[in-house]
Amino acid sequence: MEYGMYYLELVTPYESILRRMNKVLASGRTKYQEYFIFDTGAFGKVLVLDKDVQSTERDEYIYHETLVHPVMLAHPRPRSVFVVGGGEGATLREVLKHPTVERVVMCDIDDELVEMARKYLPEWHQGSFDDARAQVVHADARAWLEAHPETYDVVIVDLNDPVGEDNPARMLYTVEFYELVKRRLNPGGLMAMQAGMILLTHHRMHPVVHHTVKQVFRYTRSYHNYIPGFMLNFGFIVASDAVDVAGLSEGTVEARILERGLQLKHLDAAYLEAMFVLPKDLKEAIASEQMVSRDAAPFWLTEEGEARQQA
């Protein structure tokens, strides 16, 4: 390891990553979080919020294709989409690739972060903030959804993990929040979400979120993918009362990709399907999970990845 500038990321209390920074493009603190944007040798620009790498220039397509397209392709004709979080604009970008889309509302509480992304991360948003179909709202997503009765074909939730007892994000991981999302779905609608790192089967984030979402939706399906820039395997969920994403045939997915003219770099129909197949130990961890996160006792994660619930 040569002399120079590094970013220290505390992945667990036992493992940390030191990332060499060629150049620091911006760093500071918005009203809501600390941010760091820097340039690296292998992953290009890296965006860090608080303590975690959010995405990297070189591999953000993997993360964003993984988050967005399974749910969008599970819907036969998604016209309206609501995005919770997603400040860099890349979720928006992927959503807008679907020509069926007529309207996307992206709700990220942090206006300063979105400004930062506009300025420093053009490779992410690629102008999607200025797409006529997109509306960007700066508000608490839960409050905004409660106040606005508009409904959507797809809701995509891209939030930080609720690490720490006082993490404000924990109110966006409860049964009541998912019930609100469900009320904002059109008939036939689906929700997708980022659902935590899957470091070892003992990490509780993904099982608890899965089990909580399952209280609300008829079909709750987990899938996973490796995100190189995080050095981690990440979990995702698609949930719906109408559509079981696991029941979609490879043929249907392939047909929709063609029909919509999607140019994907990481996903194709076969790999999309394979992501929904989980290893045995993870399936067992999900199946045996008992914790349900509710407003009265929202769950949060310790640094070790253990789940806690306020009594």
Add this chain to the structure above:
Amino acid sequence: MEYGMYYLELVTPYESILRRMNKVLASGRTKYQEYFIFDTGAFGKVLVLDKDVQSTERDEYIYHETLVHPVMLAHPRPRSVFVVGGGEGATLREVLKHPTVERVVMCDIDDELVEMARKYLPEWHQGSFDDARAQVVHADARAWLEAHPETYDVVIVDLNDPVGEDNPARMLYTVEFYELVKRRLNPGGLMAMQAGMILLTHHRMHPVVHHTVKQVFRYTRSYHNYIPGFMLNFGFIVASDAVDVAGLSEGTVEARILERGLQLKHLDAAYLEAMFVLPKDLKEAIASEQMVSRDAAPFWLTEEGEARQQA
């Protein structure tokens, strides 16, 4: 990050992992390599050879199930097995779980390392070194195979990546070596191997190895899995002239697991199959690879993951 003892692992020239060590159980240098065995908070005991984490107590089952069972299950009745490397004894352990196995020869050049494993890593080998069906040989695997005309149903190759121009392992990644392995296979036999980290599609290790193996075997199939203790997605290959592992039905695999009474923790038939489905960018990298490693010009990897070939 608290004060204390850490292991610094240089994953790439740009990213390093600092792992907190609770206790150092052993460290030193054998004739062939440096080793470190230490205890950690999240992964239990960790074995490092030279600069890379080889396996961890808590998740070695993931690595070893992934390496061993796809090839063993692809064979209808594997009786004899040859293991190249695999000093910790866990590959041996997984092979011996198949009741069809009558004889396993494990060839690891480093006798001191195997002694170390016997003493410090009982959770890995679990006594398999003493199984009556196992024979442990300390020799250069290539020389040994050349000198011994005995043939096997399955050959499993578990070696370090050939990083660095002078890496002796590079002579075990050439067409000529795979041809030798093929000559040591019984009719219907298969080879499996660990085939490098898949950090980003620009990392050349896996495509070059795949392309090289393909020169020798009729069926060459890549698969991949996330190894939490490495924080990396790893590539593997199964190759054979007789059996196309990709053509095995989930039902056949499931029947063989039951038939052999295999108690697996990470794999089941569905997940085993899903591991062979690769993302689009990786498939393209493999398809467009041109480099073939030969004795006359063995390939090696730079620290950046670029492939070089001696002229």
Add this chain to the structure above:
Amino acid sequence: MEYGMYYLELVTPYESILRRMNKVLASGRTKYQEYFIFDTGAFGKVLVLDKDVQSTERDEYIYHETLVHPVMLAHPRPRSVFVVGGGEGATLREVLKHPTVERVVMCDIDDELVEMARKYLPEWHQGSFDDARAQVVHADARAWLEAHPETYDVVIVDLNDPVGEDNPARMLYTVEFYELVKRRLNPGGLMAMQAGMILLTHHRMHPVVHHTVKQVFRYTRSYHNYIPGFMLNFGFIVASDAVDVAGLSEGTVEARILERGLQLKHLDAAYLEAMFVLPKDLKEAIASEQMVSRDAAPFWLTEEGEARQQA
């Protein structure tokens, strides 16, 4: 920085030192503290207690000559010495070099640590634990001194800094403790002590200790020296009601060194004298210090080096 094992020392909340470890000889926890003994490239063996490097094989002679000889040479004929702390045995070793010494009581609370030092650190103690003049006692030094009315020509205090609100060492940094030490001094007796790192003039450790000692003794003199293995400049104090160490002539010191046949590696009379000359900023920090540590309100240090006092 190469791959391998490192010790992370948190010197301040802003600066940390990573020390490459060739070999870990011992690590664990006694009843009182965590310890690490490891071998390094430049400093040989290193002993760490809790989070701070205590001494290194290669440069411990600098630390121990600096701590011991100024006070021993300030006394015309030191016969009896009491050492508070000093578990490695090197303080004892330096004291015993003075042929005038007839009896040394070394009181270190941590018997396990002393056992460890006997076993792993022979270069430090060099057999002094077995010198007929030495008595090693394992007890709380304050309680022991209170219980035993025996008096000494010299008392040497070698303790950790009282970092943290609950640090038990803080009761050995109060006016009442120094008054106890004074009652245990023979007429003409002196006390010497390690008195904290002098990293920047804003670090309060040394000024507060100096000002506290000054409440008790007629002559309180600070001196300082650079300890390479710590990468820090350290402060020390000699205090007495009878002798002003600053008034000793170089000639007297030189004569005593010769007379006692001391073989010193780092100190001579001129350098010993020069260590008592302080830079202007440090002198001003000492002169303007107001805090006095008392049993009713013992002072402690924050990680930043700020001094706090319980109300």
Add this chain to the structure above:
Amino acid sequence: MEYGMYYLELVTPYESILRRMNKVLASGRTKYQEYFIFDTGAFGKVLVLDKDVQSTERDEYIYHETLVHPVMLAHPRPRSVFVVGGGEGATLREVLKHPTVERVVMCDIDDELVEMARKYLPEWHQGSFDDARAQVVHADARAWLEAHPETYDVVIVDLNDPVGEDNPARMLYTVEFYELVKRRLNPGGLMAMQAGMILLTHHRMHPVVHHTVKQVFRYTRSYHNYIPGFMLNFGFIVASDAVDVAGLSEGTVEARILERGLQLKHLDAAYLEAMFVLPKDLKEAIASEQMVSRDAAPFWLTEEGEARQQA
């Protein structure tokens, strides 16, 4: 150690310092060197060139008072001064504090660095670049001195250590360079220089430089001081054919400080004198040094601090 941005400084091949950066103000590469300017919690702004911390906002006064005032005070009336290096402008600032000074030529090869200092380091130069008495020249100092026969009362040399076989600075550490400096001194003139870290007595930098300078000047005196921001003890040299700085009385120094109205923060006459008193082991290392650096065989340092000479 918290998550965030750090600077990794490789002090020796065995010890590194990780410094937490609050903010990176500038980083890049001039024609001659890499630079990093960042803000830290304890030391304020920090300037790094290539791999070493050059000075910090909070303690640069210690370094620059130590480098400049001993030589300036050793001269009864320094009117003209030549500074080799010193890009930050703080050496210039300290020189200009002496009201006797009529002209200072500062020669730093790196014009981009000086521009950077003007912009980002006003606390260092405090406008001295614009002082009417100062002339800033961007050239190789040796070539410039050869080409310009002007002479000075004082020459101050502030260069990086010649680490590495190809280090261009090594031609500014030879007998021939010091002879050139001597030819550029007025009668009664003196040279001062920064002369390397004194980490352990086995570090050869300071002894070799001292021994080389001694070949040229009648009086060569070493002194040392601890620089907190470097976490290192540094060596310096004053040399002259006319004045033995060690022979100056404290009274003379004090009178000159008063006479010139110098406002010093770290030095006073007594401490200035004490810095010239060296510990015994360092004196012995200097006395036994045999290596002389000459143009025909300039010395250079290994990373370990060993001295090498081209044959």
